[in-house]
Amino acid sequence: MPEKKRNAEEKLELLSQAVSKGWAKAHPVPEKLKGLVKETVSKQLQDEKKLTEEQRQQRVHEEQRKSSAEQAQQSEQQRRQERRR
Amino acid sequence: MESLIELVWKYQRASTDEERNPYASEIVDRVYPRLSRFIRSRVKQASTDDVLQEIFKAIFKRMSFVQAQTSESFLSWVYTIARGQVAESFRGRKTTQSTIADPKVLEEALAHLRVEGGISESDLSDLHVALDLLKAADYPCLGWLWDSYVNELSFVIMAEEAGIKEDAMRKRVKRCLELAEKLANK
Numbered sequence: 001m002p003e004k005k006r007n008a009e010e011k012l013e014l015l016s017q018a019v020s021k022g023w024a025k026a027h028p029v030p031e032k033l034k035g036l037v038k039e040t041v042s043k044q045l046q047d048e049k050k051l052t053e054e055q056r057q058q059r060v061h062e063e064q065r066k067s068s069a070e071q072a073q074q075s076e077q078q079r080r081q082e083r084r085r
Numbered sequence: 086m087e088s089l090i091e092l093v094w095k096y097q098r099a100s101t102d103e104e105r106n107p108y109a110s111e112i113v114d115r116v117y118p119r120l121s122r123f124i125r126s127r128v129k130q131a132s133t134d135d136v137l138q139e140i141f142k143a144i145f146k147r148m149s150f151v152q153a154q155t156s157e158s159f160l161s162w163v164y165t166i167a168r169g170q171v172a173e174s175f176r177g178r179k180t181t182q183s184t185i186a187d188p189k190v191l192e193e194a195l196a197h198l199r200v201e202g203g204i205s206e207s208d209l210s211d212l213h214v215a216l217d218l219l220k221a222a223d224y225p226c227l228g229w230l231w232d233s234y235v236n237e238l239s240f241v242i243m244a245e246e247a248g249i250k251e252d253a254m255r256k257r258v259k260r261c262l263e264l265a266e267k268l269a270n271k
Contacts, residue, residue, distance in 0.1 A: 006211050008214075008215075008262060008265075009262060010216060010217060010221075010268045011210075011211045011212070011214050011215040012215045012230070012234040012262070013234070014208060014211055014212060014215065014235060015134060015191070015212050015215035015216065015219075015235075016234045016235065016237060017102065018194070018195060018204065018208075019122075019190070019191055019194045019195070019214055019235055020118065020194075020237060021194075022193070022194030022195055022196070022197040023118055023122055023190075023193075023194040023197075024118040025197045026194055026196075026197045027118065027121055028115075029113055029114060029117045032134075032138070033101055033113070033117070033138060034110065034113065034140060036107055036108060036138055036141065036142060037141055037142075038109070040141070040142050040145040040146060041102065041105050041106060041109045041145050042102050043103060044145060044146055044148075044149065044226065045100075045105060046099070048149055048250070054116075055214070056150075056202070059149075059150045060150045062150070063147055063150035064152065065150055067151070067162055067165055069271075070165050070166075070168075070169050071165050073243075073247055074165065074168050074169070074172070074194055074246060074248075075172075075246065075247065075248025076248065077172070078246055078247050078248055079247075079248050080246070081268055082225070083180065
């Protein structure tokens with residue numbers, strides 16, 4: 001079968017796939033990080049067990065607010081940086 | 086194979102360590118490779134491990150309360166946390182945050198594939214052309230092309246960071262690609 005002729009975008013997509021594959025092999029998840037996640041999951045579960053359903057719902061709302069605020073702040077920061085460049 | 090968002094929902098429904106840990110581990114396996122690449126292009130190499138640890142700690146502290154409906158919106162939440170931690174690592178320093186396009190990242194990743202013989206000659210030649218395209222690009226274009234093609238960030242996530250619409254970001258990347266192609270062919 002003849003080799004496929006790729007345009008520039010397709011060549012970059014090929015690069016993207018190759019990097020993704022190669023990077024995962026070159027950088028496996030460190031054991032230290034796995035341990036840290038396990039520890040965080042366990043501690044978090046203990047804390048969550050103490051929450052009432054109402055407190056839990058409150059945390060869900062807080063997370064939504066926090067995440068939206070963080071995103072807005074980051075966008076503003078980025079726009080300021082772009083204006084400075 | 087379960088999608089990322091299905092793993093997140095199962096994690097959220099689980100009520101014991103034994104139930105949660107396998108989902109947590111699978112989520113880390115799926116998110117770590119792209120997130121580590123993203124962080125490597127945002128902070129100095131020496132700090133990447135520390136920043137990544139803080140990011141994953143924050144993700145799992147908040148994981149039970151996030152209400153994502155799709156894998157994409159979950160990833161968007163993850164990158165918001167990641168960018169916050171990157172900003173935190175820069176706090177107090179007079180440095181401008183930008184994308185660090187380090188060719189070593191590409192060489193390192195491609196070397197692993199070459200060792201395994203996973204690339205054909207024609208693919209290798211196309212990969213070199215793609216590398217030349219990136220080398221021909223300049224900032225800010227290089228940063229956007231890098232985020233799109235090396236860091237595999239979606240246009241939605243890139244647009245959120247830039248505070249613009251998804252379609253505007255798509256057009257930016259397209260224009261940058263055309264410009265890089267012209268420069269590489271000069």
